[in-house]
Amino acid sequence: MKSKKCVGFLSWLLLCAFILTPFFAQAVRSSGAWQELTEQTAAINGTPPQADSVTIPVYQGSVQLRSDAANPVDYSAKPSQFSTSDAGSALTLTNPHDTEGDIFADPPLAWQTERAPTVTLVWTEAATPDTPLSPQPSANLTFCEQNMAGRHLVVWPPPSR
Template structure:
């Protein structure tokens, strides 16, 4: 009987110790938006984010709209186009009208994009 009780106490102690770091992270800010993204052609761009096109089968899921997805949908039914030319920029122009979606990359080589 005491061996089972000891196992239960050890298990509870392990679970509690594993949950403590998560509590500290829950109080911190997820993202600090006060930082700038740097200058582009002499001005700070206002396009601060981009999204990638996601498809369910052949249907494009527009990120600006809500889409109903059946609970039976499998991850294999979805695909994403991660090529740089297909990025959907939130605000395609900066304050001076420079087009950020087609920037002049250093060495004419666009940055690589990958999914995490």
């Protein structure tokens, strides 16, 4: 008799657990992040997402140079072979999340001055990247012709206003 009551109680308890499980699952799901990390965000209430900054790519011919590693350059290369692209699709977001944590892939660009800055290339020594070379390398002479072969140089595209 006692085992019948115990089995009946356990059956009732198991039935209650099955009935309440969806409610607990819904509560856990609704208390999580309000946005899935794989979804992209557009403007919310008219406010577009904003990144901290962007990285402007530098190209040697049609090859994009890596900004996180040294790129070997042939001694016969000329500074005129290096270029940059300030097109919105070419820019890489430095911070892929805006200040609220939203994710966006290719945000519309808006410049604070309402005019896109011009981008030029500045050459520096790798040991002193904050000090531009003076004079800057001549665009139409090879690095070898300018006695720069074998040097470790940095090129960066500072936007000017």
